[in-house]
Amino acid sequence: MREKILYSLGIVAALFLARNIWKMLVGLPDEAFQGAIFRVIFFHVPAAFTCFACYLTALIASISYLKSKNLKWDSLSVSATEVGLAFGAANLVSGMIWARIIWGIWWTWDWRLTSSLICWLLYAGYLVLRRAVEEPTERARLSAVMSILSFSVVPFVFFSIKWFRTQHPQPVLYGEGKMDSAYRSMLYINWIPLLMIAVIFVAVRMLQEKRQREIDALRRTVHAF
Amino acid sequence: MRALAVEGVWKFYGDYPALRDIGFDVQPGQCVALLGRNGAGKTTLLRILAGLSRPSKGAVKVFDKDHLDRSARSAIGIIGHGIGIYDELSALENLRLFAGLYGLQSPDKAAHQWLERTGLERVKDGLVREFSRGMRQRLAVARAFLHRPQLLLLDEPFTALDDRAIALLQSLLKESLAQGSTVIMSTHQLREALELATHVVLINRGKLAHTGLRTQEMLDDPTYLYRTYGEA
Amino acid sequence: MRALAVEGVWKFYGDYPALRDIGFDVQPGQCVALLGRNGAGKTTLLRILAGLSRPSKGAVKVFDKDHLDRSARSAIGIIGHGIGIYDELSALENLRLFAGLYGLQSPDKAAHQWLERTGLERVKDGLVREFSRGMRQRLAVARAFLHRPQLLLLDEPFTALDDRAIALLQSLLKESLAQGSTVIMSTHQLREALELATHVVLINRGKLAHTGLRTQEMLDDPTYLYRTYGEA
Amino acid sequence: MLFFRQVATVAAKDLRSELRTKEALNASLSFALVILLLFSFAFSPTSDMTREISGGLLWLVFAFAGALILNRSFARELENDCLDALISSPVSSPALFLGKALANYVLLLGIEFVCLPVFGVFYNVSWAQQLPSLALVLVLASWGVSVVGTVFSALTVNMRLRELMLPMLVYPILIPCLMAAMQLTTPLLAGEPLTGDLFAWLRLLVGFDIIFTALAVVLIDTVLIG
C-alpha cells in the first residue's frame, strides 16, 4: 500500500518535472547576458533549497532521536542526509557546469562555492562515521550528535554571500539580486517536483533502513548460539 | 532502604534485546553473585548499574536515587576489566586524583590510608607503569574502595588472577561486607564467587532466570545452578 | 624425537630477566600444564615457543628443528588471548586464508571440514564481526587446529569462558591428544587444566620451579603445587 | 564551585601525565617541524609569497599538529579503561569535558608558542611586531580548535578507525575558525595592525568559540554515556 502511494507520487512528480522542463525550454526566452545556459538556475537553486531542507530534517530527526531513542528517527536522519547529499551534489555540479560556461572555469575558491563543498563533505563525513560504528544504538546516538554539529555550517553556506565578497551571484530571492518575474515563478514552480522527489526518496530509504534493521536482528539471532 | 533496585530494565543493541525486563532488589549488606553464560548480559547489566550506560527502558535506583545522580555515583565503586588507573601517574597521585574527584574531605589522608591497607605504601611514588600485575590489581582495589562505597560492582574480578591475588581480593571484600557494604559481582569462576556470595542472580540470554539465596547445593556443585535454572 | 626441547632459555626485558635459564623437554602426546603466579613468565615463554619472540639466550627446538624454522612453524598451532581471526572476513574466508598461508593441499576442503567439526557450517558466510563470543571462540579453535598441528600452544584458553565453552574446548583437546598431538597450556584455572594435563611445569619468577608428572595430589587440591614448590 | 574544582582536577591530571612523559608533546612538536619543512620544500617560498601565505601556512601546521594532541585526549583514557572509572565517579560530563578541553588548550598554546619562533626563522618572518593582537588571535582560535577537537575526540574514541575519523571530521567543522585565524594572522605577521575589515573575522572567531562551547557542553553527556 505504502509503496503504491510512493510510486504514484513519483509518477506525478516526474510528470510535473517534464512539464516544467518543457515550459523552460519552449516557454521562456533566453536570458539577456547569459543565454540559454541560464536555465540551469531552475535546477541549481531549488536543488540547494531541497538540500537545505533535507539537512534541516536530519537535524530535527537527530534531536528527536536523542529525546525519544526511537530508531525510526535515526533512519529518517540518515535518509534525509543521503538525499540531501544527492541534491547538494546536484547543486554543486549544476553550479560547476554553469561556472564552466559563464566564468570559463570549473571552480573558484569563492566563499559560497567553498562553503557548499565543506557542508557537503561534512555530511559525507556523517555517512563515513556511521560506517565506523557497529552497534546500531550507539551509531544512532553518535551520528545524531554529528548531525547536530554539522548543521552549524549550513547557515554559513546560506549567509556566506552576505558576509563575504563573492563571485557568486547575489541572492535574488531575498537579497540584492534581481530577476524577471517569469523566471522567478519558474524557479518556485520547479522547486515543487524536486521537493516531491526528495520526499519520495527519503520515504523509500526509510523503508530500506527498516528492512535492514529487521534483517540485522534476524541475522543476529542466527549468529548467536 | 534498598541498596539497589532494578526495575524492569531493558537494553537494546539495535533491535536485539541484550537485557529483557530485568528486575530485582538488593538489600544493604548482601553479596550477590551475578551469573550467566557467555553473552547472557552480565557486563551489560553491570555497566548500566554503574551509570556507564543508560537502560533503554526501566529504571535503576541506588539507595533510592537515580543511578545517574551524582550522590548515587559517589556511593558506587567499580572494578571492571581494566584497572582504571593511569600508567603515567604514581600510585599516590592516582589515588589523590580519584579522592579529589569524589570530593573527599582529606584526599591525601584517604590516599595514604588505602596505600597502607593494600600494602603499597612503600612504592607510593613509583609510576604505575612499572608495577607488576599484582600490584596494579591492588591499586585498582584501593581506587575502588577509596571513597568507602556502599555498593561495589565487580565484573569478573577473579579472571586471570593467581591464588594469592584472589585471596587478597576475597579478604578485602569480606571485610567491606562485614562493614555493611553491598557487593555485586559477575564471574565464571563459580567456586570463588559462591564462597563469598549470600545471594545469586542468574541471567539467561538477557532474561532473569533465578534470583534467591545461595544454597548449600550450589556450593557443593557449582554447575547445579545452570543445570536447574539454565537451558539444556 | 622430542616434540619440544627448551634449552637454557633466558629472556630479558631491558635488564630484567623475565625468564631465567628455563629448560625442559616435552615428548609427543604429552599434555603439559604451564603454571605460575601472575608475572611468572608463562606468556613470555609461550610466545617464545610460538616463534613470536626470540629468546635472549638459549634455544628452542620443535621436533628437532629451530622454532623459527618454517617447518617447525607449520607444526605449531596457537590460541592466545585474542582469537586471531579477521572481523571483516567471513568464517570460511578466514579459514581459507590460513589454510592458504599454511600451504595446505586443498585449503577449501580443510576449511569446510573444520567448519563442520566446530559446528559453524551453517553460518560459514557470516562475517565474524557478527558472531557471538562462543562462536568466535570456536572459530579460533578451528583456525588453530586447521593444519593438524602436532604441537598446540594455548595461553589461558579457559579464561572468561562459560561451562559449555570450556567443555567444548576440553573435548577437542582430548581428541587431538588422543591422536598423538602435544599440548602446552598456561592457565590460572588449575582445576580445568589439571584434569587434562599429564605433566606439569611450574615457573616461579622466571625460574623453573618444578617439572614432572601430574599426580593425584594435585588433582585433589590444586593449591598443593604452589604450596610445595612455590614461595611462601 | 565543586564544578570548577573538578574541571581543574581533570585538567591538572591530563597536563601532569602529559608533561611527565612529554610523548604527545614531543611527537606533535617534531611533527609540526617536519611539516614546516615539507611545506618549505613543496612551495619553495620566495619572500614575497611567504608574506602572502604565512598565516595560512602557520595555521595548517597548528591544525595538523593539534590533531595529534586532540586524538590522544580521550584515547589516553582507553588504556586501562580509565574512562569508565572517570565516568562512574561523581564528575559530571561537562566538567570532564571542560577539564580535558582546557588541558588540550594549554598544550596547543604551548606548541604554538614554540612553533612561532621556529617559523619566523625558517621563513624569515619577523612575527613579533604585533604581538598582543597575534596573541589574541592565537588564544581565540586555539580555544575553538580545542573545544571542537575534544568533542570529536570523545565522539570517535570507541570507533574502529579513531585515528582516521578524527581529522576527517574535525577539519571541515574547523574551517570557519581556521579561515578566520589565517586571515587575521597573515597581516599581523606582516606587521600590520588590526583594522576595520579584520574585526569581522575576529567577531567570527568569538562567535565560533561561543557557539561550539555551548553546543559541546550540551551534547557531551549524550556522547559519553551511551
Next chain:
Amino acid sequence: MLFFRQVATVAAKDLRSELRTKEALNASLSFALVILLLFSFAFSPTSDMTREISGGLLWLVFAFAGALILNRSFARELENDCLDALISSPVSSPALFLGKALANYVLLLGIEFVCLPVFGVFYNVSWAQQLPSLALVLVLASWGVSVVGTVFSALTVNMRLRELMLPMLVYPILIPCLMAAMQLTTPLLAGEPLTGDLFAWLRLLVGFDIIFTALAVVLIDTVLIG
C-alpha cells in the same frame, strides 16, 4: 613460488577486508578532499601560483592521506591479535611485509587516481596532458611511500602513540622521495614533457625505491619478531 603465493594471499586478504568495509578508503579520500580545501584557503592560489606549486600541493595531499592508510596497515592486525596468528604461521616476514606493502600500494594508487581529477577541477589544472609520464612518477613514488610507510607501520604498531609516531617518523624519511615526486609533477601538470634535468629526479626515485625495498626486506624480520 610459494613465496609469491604467500605474498599474493596476504595482499588479497588486506585488499578484501578493506574493500569490504571501504572504511579507510572512504575516510582517507574525504580527508584528501578536506586538505585540498584547507590548502586552497591557506594559499588562496591564483592561477600563476597554482602552476608553480601544484606538484607540491598534490604530493602533500597524497602524503597526508596516505599516512592514514599506512597507519591502518598493521594496526588492522591488532584487533584480535591477528598479527600473532600471522607471524606464527609459516609465512616468512618478508612475504608478509611485501603482501602488506602491495595492498597499501594498490590502495594508495586508487586514492591518487581519484584525487587527480578532483585536483584538476578545483585548481583548474589540466593534468592529463602528460599522462604516461605522470603515471610513471605516481607509480614510482607511491611504491616508495608504501614501502617506507609499511615498514614504519610495523615498527610503530605496538607503540603507545602509534597514530602519532607514524607520521612523525615517516615524513622525514620520505622527504627525498616526495621531493623528487614534487619536482617531477609540477612540470608534468603544466604540460611540459620530461627533459634532461628531470631525469635526475627520476633516477632518485628509482634509487629510493630499490634501496628502501631492499632495506625493508632485510630488516622486517627483526622488526616483527622481537
